Amino acid sequence: xxxxxxxxxxxxxxxxxxxxxxxxxxxxxxxxxxxxxxxxxxxxxxxxxxxxxxxxxxxxxxxxxxxxxxxxxxxxxxxxxxxxxxxxxxxxxxxxxxxxxxxxxxxxxxxxxxxxxxxxxxxxxxxxxxxxxxxxxxxxxxxxxxxxxxxxxxxxxxxxxxxxxxxxxxxxxxxxxxxxxxxxxxxxxxxxxxxxxxxxxxxxxxxxxxxxxxxxxxxxxxxxxxxxxxxxxxxxxxxxxxxxxxxxxxxxxxxxxxxxxxxxxxxxxxxxxxxxxxxxxxxxxxxxxxxxxxxxxxxxxxxxxxxxxxxxxxxxxxxxxxxxxxxxxxxxxxxxxxxxxxxxxxxxxxxxxxxxxxxxxxxxxxxxxxxxxxxxxxxxxxxxxxxxxxxxxxxxxxxxxxxxxxxxxxxxxxxxxxxxxxxxxxxxxxxxxxxxxxxxxxxxxxxxxxxxxxxxxxxxxxxxxxxxxxxxxxxxxxxxx
Amino acid sequence: xxxxxxxxxxxxxxxxxxxxxxxxxxxxxxxxxxxxxxxxxxxxxxxxxxxxxxxxxxxxxxxxxxxxxxxxxxxxxxxxxxxxxxxxxxxxxxxxxxxxxxxxxxxxxxxxxxxxxxxxxxxxxxxxxxxxxxxxxxxxxxxxxxxxxxxxxxxxxxxxxxxxxxxxxxxxxxxxxxxxxxxxxxxxxxxxxxxxxxxxxxxxxxxxxxxxxxxxxxxxxxxxxxxxxxxxxxxxxxxxxxxxxxxxxxxxxxxxxxxxxxxxxxxxxxxxxxxxxxxxxxxxxxxxxxxxxxxxxxxxxxxxxxxxxxxxxxxxxxxxxxxxxxxxxxxxxxxxxxxxxxxxxxxxxxxxxxxxxxxxxxxxxxxxxxxxxxxxxxxxxxxxxxxxxxxxxxxxxxxxxxxxxxxxxxxxxxxxxxxxxxxxxxxxxxxxxxxxxxxxx
Numbered sequence: 001x002x003x004x005x006x007x008x009x010x011x012x013x014x015x016x017x018x019x020x021x022x023x024x025x026x027x028x029x030x031x032x033x034x035x036x037x038x039x040x041x042x043x044x045x046x047x048x049x050x051x052x053x054x055x056x057x058x059x060x061x062x063x064x065x066x067x068x069x070x071x072x073x074x075x076x077x078x079x080x081x082x083x084x085x086x087x088x089x090x091x092x093x094x095x096x097x098x099x100x101x102x103x104x105x106x107x108x109x110x111x112x113x114x115x116x117x118x119x120x121x122x123x124x125x126x127x128x129x130x131x132x133x134x135x136x137x138x139x140x141x142x143x144x145x146x147x148x149x150x151x152x153x154x155x156x157x158x159x160x161x162x163x164x165x166x167x168x169x170x171x172x173x174x175x176x177x178x179x180x181x182x183x184x185x186x187x188x189x190x191x192x193x194x195x196x197x198x199x200x201x202x203x204x205x206x207x208x209x210x211x212x213x214x215x216x217x218x219x220x221x222x223x224x225x226x227x228x229x230x231x232x233x234x235x236x237x238x239x240x241x242x243x244x245x246x247x248x249x250x251x252x253x254x255x256x257x258x259x260x261x262x263x264x265x266x267x268x269x270x271x272x273x274x275x276x277x278x279x280x281x282x283x284x285x286x287x288x289x290x291x292x293x294x295x296x297x298x299x300x301x302x303x304x305x306x307x308x309x310x311x312x313x314x315x316x317x318x319x320x321x322x323x324x325x326x327x328x329x330x331x332x333x334x335x336x337x338x339x340x341x342x343x344x345x346x347x348x349x350x351x352x353x354x355x356x357x358x359x360x361x362x363x364x365x366x367x368x369x370x371x372x373x374x375x376x377x378x379x380x381x382x383x384x385x386x387x388x389x390x391x392x393x394x395x396x397x398x399x400x401x402x403x404x405x406x407x408x409x410x411x412x413x414x415x416x417x418x419x420x421x422x423x424x425x426x427x428x429x430x431x432x433x434x435x436x437x438x439x440x441x442x443x444x445x446x447x448x449x450x451x452x453x454x455x456x457x458x459x460x461x462x463x464x465x466x467x468x469x470x471x472x473x474x475x476x477x478x479x480x481x
Numbered sequence: 482x483x484x485x486x487x488x489x490x491x492x493x494x495x496x497x498x499x500x501x502x503x504x505x506x507x508x509x510x511x512x513x514x515x516x517x518x519x520x521x522x523x524x525x526x527x528x529x530x531x532x533x534x535x536x537x538x539x540x541x542x543x544x545x546x547x548x549x550x551x552x553x554x555x556x557x558x559x560x561x562x563x564x565x566x567x568x569x570x571x572x573x574x575x576x577x578x579x580x581x582x583x584x585x586x587x588x589x590x591x592x593x594x595x596x597x598x599x600x601x602x603x604x605x606x607x608x609x610x611x612x613x614x615x616x617x618x619x620x621x622x623x624x625x626x627x628x629x630x631x632x633x634x635x636x637x638x639x640x641x642x643x644x645x646x647x648x649x650x651x652x653x654x655x656x657x658x659x660x661x662x663x664x665x666x667x668x669x670x671x672x673x674x675x676x677x678x679x680x681x682x683x684x685x686x687x688x689x690x691x692x693x694x695x696x697x698x699x700x701x702x703x704x705x706x707x708x709x710x711x712x713x714x715x716x717x718x719x720x721x722x723x724x725x726x727x728x729x730x731x732x733x734x735x736x737x738x739x740x741x742x743x744x745x746x747x748x749x750x751x752x753x754x755x756x757x758x759x760x761x762x763x764x765x766x767x768x769x770x771x772x773x774x775x776x777x778x779x780x781x782x783x784x785x786x787x788x789x790x791x792x793x794x795x796x797x798x799x800x801x802x803x804x805x806x807x808x809x810x811x812x813x814x815x816x817x818x819x820x821x822x823x824x825x826x827x828x829x830x831x832x833x834x835x836x837x838x839x840x841x842x843x844x845x846x847x848x849x850x851x852x853x854x855x856x857x858x859x860x861x862x863x864x865x866x867x868x869x870x871x872x873x874x875x876x877x878x879x880x881x882x883x884x885x886x887x888x889x890x891x892x893x894x895x896x897x898x899x900x901x902x903x904x905x906x907x908x909x910x911x912x913x914x915x916x917x918x919x920x921x922x
Contacts, residue, residue, distance in 0.1 A: 320751025
């Protein structure tokens with residue numbers, strides 16, 4: 001039941017004291033005439049309402065969450081504790097800087113740690129999410145080319161296996177997209193890339209956007225050659241940090257030849273997703289791009305931390321300094337794990353993925369016939385669909401009946417019946433074994449009783465929903481009488 | 482070192498053996514030797530939870546929390562009811578992913594549907610999305626949304642929050658839209674100047690109500706001018722003010738945006754906040770971001786799904802209306818709880834108290850000898866003085882009071898003040914007394 005249907009005229013909570021000054025009323029020409037329908041609720045009913053909503057949701061603590069490319073690792077509770085310290089939550093962003101030294105130190109320490117992990121020189125924390133980070137990174141590249149007088153560099157190369165945000169961000173940055181097909185291993189087709197960059201189009205190339213490991217969970221072994229080719233034609237290379245969780249302490253984007261990166265603190269650095277945000281998508285870059293960074297960067301001056309505007313800053317991506325409390329959570333996590341713990345996180349993320357892949361390949365086909373994957377792998381259910389009529393979607397919905405959040409479905413687009421599995425390092429072997437067993441059981445069920453899977457899920461608050469109807473006749477708000 | 486890895490060393494070895502690998506190094510066989518990090522990460526050693534808490538508390542202690550705050554300018558200190566933090570710390574709602582798997586995400590989806598309804602009610606608009614990053618990006622996305630093939634220019638008032646104008650400018654740098662700033666005149670948008678700037682290349686006109694200086698714009702007239710030139714009309718509004726002030730819909734706006742921070746989110750050094758964004762029905766298929774719709778399941782039960790996804794990046798890639806993916810869902814949840822807790826009367830009361838206290842304070846400051854800039858305002862206003870702003874603000878800071886925002890640097894004298902329901906008469910009188918002292922010497 002919607003909260004509006006629970007509302008009763010005259011109910012409410014006792015929140016505000018009486019007004020202690022003379023009441024001022026705005027002139028009638030400025031006054032609201034339209035009635036305002038908001039819930040009228042007793043506090044107990046508000047709290048129960050949201051408790052009921054939570055019962056119809058699935059969080060990381062409700063069970064295994066192997067959602068590929070999303071890195072649904074455990075969100076440590078200590079993060080929440082530090083981010084709710086009143087000295088972080090109760091400060092105004094425009095206070096004098098000498099009263100904000102703690103906040104600036106959080107930014108400075110986090111920047112230092114992210115530089116060490118990625119091999120970059122400077123970071124901005126303004127971007128609020130991964131896609132916002134991509135947009136920021138592309139604007140950095142744009143500003144760089146324009147400063148060099150390269151106004152014709154407006155094309156960005158994006159592999160067909162990339163996240164949809166990559167091409168969408170490129171368009172927002174005023175760039176046109178050259179989609180390149182992957183090779184049979186799912187990696188960048190180096191020869192095709194060379195043709196583009198060494199041909200006529202080379203001087204129009206702004207850069208390349210790449211995830212490494214890529215969305216098939218593979219580390220591109222030709223990475224140095226790839227970044228060299230792009231640099232060779234005058235382009236810049238952008239690292240989409242969606243998959244950084246595979247390689248921390250093993251390899252750094254900076255050493256692979258990337259010029260700038262965005263990271264998802266809400267994936268790799270354990271801050272919660274909040275049902276779709278707030279995240280944080282800080283962008284790092286090498287020295288030659290640093291002077292174009294948006295917003296303000298921290299510097300030390302006479303023993304104090306100050307904010308400095310980069311000399312050729314591209315502008316502001318967002319008000320103030322980004323989703324600061326998310327950065328506090330990420331710093332808490334980094335401090336707790338330290339150098340060894342962070343490397344161990346990646347190592348175990350990759351181990352868990354390989355363990356699951358090895359066990360599941362008896363039944364499921366692994367896309368690109370991968371032998372060793374990184375932190376995630378992709379199962380291709382095309383054969384299962386052909387033999388049983390059971391699709392990736394059906395298997396995913398079947399998992400819901402077992403309390404397991406399904407893997408990412410139908411992505412990357414280069415694999416037809418894709419299920420992309422990312423177990424993360426914070427799952428025990430017991431949890432993995434249980435999930436493997438469930439997936440094997442569903443595979444067998446596809447042959448013995450495919451109908452049961454077409455109708456799944458059976459145990460959730462609602463069954464499959466009519467998405468076509470929802471889009472055709474949109475009901476996007478509650479209609480009051 | 483701290484760790485959140487449950488598998489023991491022995492288990493890790495066992496797992497490696499079972500999948501036919503000799504060592505964990507073999508997991509990274511695809512990583513070329515030239516890019517392998519040789520000496521580990523250059524980071525401090527890890528810590529226990531107790532040590533981390535201590536370390537973070539030490540850092541936090543270097544911030545100063547003012548007991549009394551009279552500064553707004555885009556971030557506002559309002560009362561946050563206990564219900565809000567209670568719901569926001571619910572671990573399921575806090576740790577859930579974007580609700581792609583609708584069958585197990587009805588709670589999240591329904592909360593967004595309720596949020597959308599409340600934003601429509603507040604603004605009077607027809608359709609709301611599930612939120613964008615903040616008020617600045619909401620304004621910038623709104624400008625992009627109004628672009629048409631032959632209309633590539635945005636006119637934005639000089640009286641919008643400077644940070645918001647900067648974000649719009651950056652987004653226009655990205656998508657190559659033209660941006661012209663409508664000048665200010667006497668603290669409000671210069672309507673006469675606007676008239677001269679309108680032509681058939683203008684996609685939209687954007688103003689802020691109340692504007693950056695707290696002043697109420699003649700939003701009716703500006704909207705009519707925009708529409709007469711067939712441009713879209715975007716209003717950036719303060720959500721608390723809508724408890725008493727005319728809605729964007731009543732002014733004829735096509736798109737209403739703003740920052741939702743005043744509705745239950747702490748100031749938190751600037752974020753996370755959320756941007757709300759609502760439009761007329763005619764524009765709903767161009768809106769950026771997630772939108773939740775009501776539908777039915779196979780058994781006819783009511784349910785909710787992400788809808789109109791043909792606008793979005795994961796379907797349309799380079800043809801999407803925006804790249805936005807993650808938004809500020811948990812903040813939108815907070816807004817829902819906040820508005821449910823205050824209710825229609827509570828929100829109205831909060832708005833009345835904001836504007837009443839600001840007017841009381843403006844009156845007292847005028848009596849004390851400051852010049853209050855003239856014109857109708859909501860809960861922010863500008864003063865001038867014969868002394869530099871810094872002298873007044875330093876004197877206040879010594880008493881633990883964060884005064885208004887100096888508008889012209891240290892040497893200028895203009896100050897932008899803000900009052901909310903949090904400022905008691907006693908706090909205001911204290912500020913006035915301090916200022917009297919400063920002016921007396």
